Amino acid sequence: MTDEVRTMPATAQPRLMRWSVVLPGLAALACALVLPQFANAYVTEVATTALLYVVLCLGLNIVVGYAGLLDLGYAAFFAVGAYTSGILTAEFGFNFWLTIPVAMAAACVAGIIIGAPTLRLRSDYLAIVTLGFGEIVRIIARNLDITGGASGLIGIERPEIFGFKLMQVQHFYYAFLVLALLTAFVCLSVERSRMGRAWFYVRYDEDAAAGIGINRVTAKLQAYMMGAVIASVAGCLYAAKMTAISPESFTFNQSLLILLGVVLGGMGRIPGVVLGAVLVALLPEVLRGAGTYRPLVTAVALLAIMLFRPNGLWPDKRV
Amino acid sequence: MALLKVRDLRLSFGGLKVLHDISFSVEKGAINSLIGPNGAGKTSLFNCLTGFYKPKGGSISLGGRPITGLPPHRITALGLARTFQNIRLFKEMTVLENAMSGQHCRSRHGIVSAILHLPAQRREEEAIRAAGMRWLDFVGIQQHAHRRAGGLSYGDQRRLELARALASAPELILLDEPAAGLNEREKLDLVHLIRRIRDETGVTVLLIEHDMGLVMQVSEKIVVFDYGQKIADGPPEAVRADPRVIEAYLGTEE
Numbered sequence: 293m294t295d296e297v298r299t300m301p302a303t304a305q306p307r308l309m310r311w312s313v314v315l316p317g318l319a320a321l322a323c324a325l326v327l328p329q330f331a332n333a334y335v336t337e338v339a340t341t342a343l344l345y346v347v348l349c350l351g352l353n354i355v356v357g358y359a360g361l362l363d364l365g366y367a368a369f370f371a372v373g374a375y376t377s378g379i380l381t382a383e384f385g386f387n388f389w390l391t392i393p394v395a396m397a398a399a400c401v402a403g404i405i406i407g408a409p410t411l412r413l414r415s416d417y418l419a420i421v422t423l424g425f426g427e428i429v430r431i432i433a434r435n436l437d438i439t440g441g442a443s444g445l446i447g448i449e450r451p452e453i454f455g456f457k458l459m460q461v462q463h464f465y466y467a468f469l470v471l472a473l474l475t476a477f478v479c480l481s482v483e484r485s486r487m488g489r490a491w492f493y494v495r496y497d498e499d500a501a502a503g504i505g506i507n508r509v510t511a512k513l514q515a516y517m518m519g520a521v522i523a524s525v526a527g528c529l530y531a532a533k534m535t536a537i538s539p540e541s542f543t544f545n546q547s548l549l550i551l552l553g554v555v556l557g558g559m560g561r562i563p564g565v566v567l568g569a570v571l572v573a574l575l576p577e578v579l580r581g582a583g584t585y586r587p588l589v590t591a592v593a594l595l596a597i598m599l600f601r602p603n604g605l606w607p608d609k610r611v
Numbered sequence: 612m613a614l615l616k617v618r619d620l621r622l623s624f625g626g627l628k629v630l631h632d633i634s635f636s637v638e639k640g641a642i643n644s645l646i647g648p649n650g651a652g653k654t655s656l657f658n659c660l661t662g663f664y665k666p667k668g669g670s671i672s673l674g675g676r677p678i679t680g681l682p683p684h685r686i687t688a689l690g691l692a693r694t695f696q697n698i699r700l701f702k703e704m705t706v707l708e709n710a711m712s713g714q715h716c717r718s719r720h721g722i723v724s725a726i727l728h729l730p731a732q733r734r735e736e737e738a739i740r741a742a743g744m745r746w747l748d749f750v751g752i753q754q755h756a757h758r759r760a761g762g763l764s765y766g767d768q769r770r771l772e773l774a775r776a777l778a779s780a781p782e783l784i785l786l787d788e789p790a791a792g793l794n795e796r797e798k799l800d801l802v803h804l805i806r807r808i809r810d811e812t813g814v815t816v817l818l819i820e821h822d823m824g825l826v827m828q829v830s831e832k833i834v835v836f837d838y839g840q841k842i843a844d845g846p847p848e849a850v851r852a853d854p855r856v857i858e859a860y861l862g863t864e865e
């Protein structure tokens with residue numbers, strides 16, 4: 293048989309720990325942990341939104357950044373999670389924590405229904421179908437009784453944990469922080485595994501991937517479903533925080549904003565995506581002073597970023 | 612025993628007939644070559660064998676199992692690997708990650724066990740990595756394991772494509788013009804490497820090649836194509852003396 297493996301020098305272990313990422317990451321985490329102690333309710337509220345976007349962008353990054361699929365209706369899965377959890381707690385008296393697995397299962401089913409037929413086709417079809425799916429979910433939510441129609445669903449239960457009820461904005465801040473960290477851990481674990489590599493193979497060269505034995509349809513479907521599941525969990529917590537949700541929280545604009553976060557920071561890798569998500573959440577707040585010029589200033593800022601950093605602010609330097 | 616059996620294979624694109632009733636076989640443990648002028652249909656035949664093109668008729672079997680019409684990933688899993696005429700590496704990924712890709716169909720752990728960091732999953736990851744390193748070592752580019760694949764020299768990229776295909780543990784490997792763009796010294800290394808593939812790993816080799824010297828040197832049997840038809844099939848000396856082959860190659864450089 294073949295020659296035996298020569299042992300690798302210790303320095304050959306690549307990019308598991310890069311200080312340029314680890315140090316800023318730890319600093320950011322430390323700031324995030326103490327932030328509510330120093331910040332007022334408004335800042336904490338904005339930071340909570342930023343964490344929500346971190347979770348959503350990390351989830352969409354699996355679909356767009358890892359597997360290279362353009363999803364224009366990602367907010368639909370966020371809606372599936374929020375409405376599943378909202379309806380189950382408000383109408384059926386479910387315990388909040390029990391609604392999470394149900395929402396995950398619902399997102400999986402929705403993901404298969406949309407993904408299984410579409411992912412066999414060329415990638416461009418997915419963009420169109422997901423765009424349509426996003427609108428369909430919103431329109432269904434507007435028109436059903438159980439979802440509360442256009443005015444939405446109210447009276448969603450606040451979650452309890454070991455007898456402690458999550459009420460204040462700080463509580464939800466920490467809940468979203470835990471969810472964001474958990475999501476980052478999950479993404480990192482998968483990114484460095486057999487399935488994660490398969491997504492990158494498919495993204496970089498679909499034919500070569502098929503030629504070395506990867507089922508591209510299954511690989512894409514798994515990425516799409518995993519993204520869906522993450523959005524649905526974010527939706528559960530979002531519904532619990534808001535106690536009231538309406539179809540207008542899940543528009544095409546919302547999907548675009550999440551996609552913007554993924555692309556802006558530099559899709560493919562976690563640090564860039566987290567940065568992009570935070571920017572997407574902060575930009576409207578920072579630009580409040582610009583008044584009616586806000587859309588213009590936003591557009592110019594985005595154009596400038598895309599011109600000068602076409603691969604995102606913190607691009608995916610894989611090697 | 613014939614490892615690969617192709618019978619009456621036909622392929623056309625619209626009105627263009629690319630392959631006319633092709634039949635041939637490759638013995639287990641052999642090194643065989645497929646030659647013919649440009650546009651003869653050699654790459655198209657490889658694409659049929661590996662499931663990228665759907666033939667119009669005929670049958671293909673590998674180790675006695677029919678593989679006609681199966682999708683590419685199933686065919687790879689059944690033991691048929693390939694390289695591409697114009698190198699198709701995952702250029703943005705590391706050399707090692709490229710080599711590891713071949714192991715995908717020989718491993719099974721998915722998303723959930725990766726999230727849970729199950730011991731069995733960690734062990735499998737280690738095995739995938741070790742196999743990738745082993746094949747990089749086999750083709751002689753282990754020292755580049757953590758470089759970007761797209762940054763390798765042309766010759767090393769060809770070697771990496773070989774390592775990646777070998778990492779899928781094939782029974783038969785199809786090489787599409789592996790010597791294209793190599794200099795004389797690299798061609799010699801390649802001949803040596805192709806022999807080692809068969810001798811040390813037992814993998815059967817079928818290659819498409821233009822360099823007649825190289826083909827005559829390594830092959831036990833040569834199949835000759837012209838205009839989508841098989842015009843000769845036999846040992847190098849017989850093929851070289853075949854009048855139809857000489858005619859097909861008249862005016863070309865060999």
Ligand SMILES: Nc1ncnc2c1ncn2[C@@H]1O[C@H](COP(=O)(O)OP(=O)(O)O)[C@@H](O)[C@H]1O
Pocket residue numbers: 624627629647648649650651652653654655656
């Ligand atoms: N996907 C395709 N669509 C249309 N024609 C094709 C396709 N693939 C190959 N052909 C045609 O088939 C013929 C054989 O091509 P090919 O198999 O690449 O030849 P070779 O590898 O022997 O040089 C050529 O005439 C080529 O134009």
Ligand SMILES: [Mg+2]
Pocket residue numbers: 653654655696
């Ligand atoms: Mg060719």
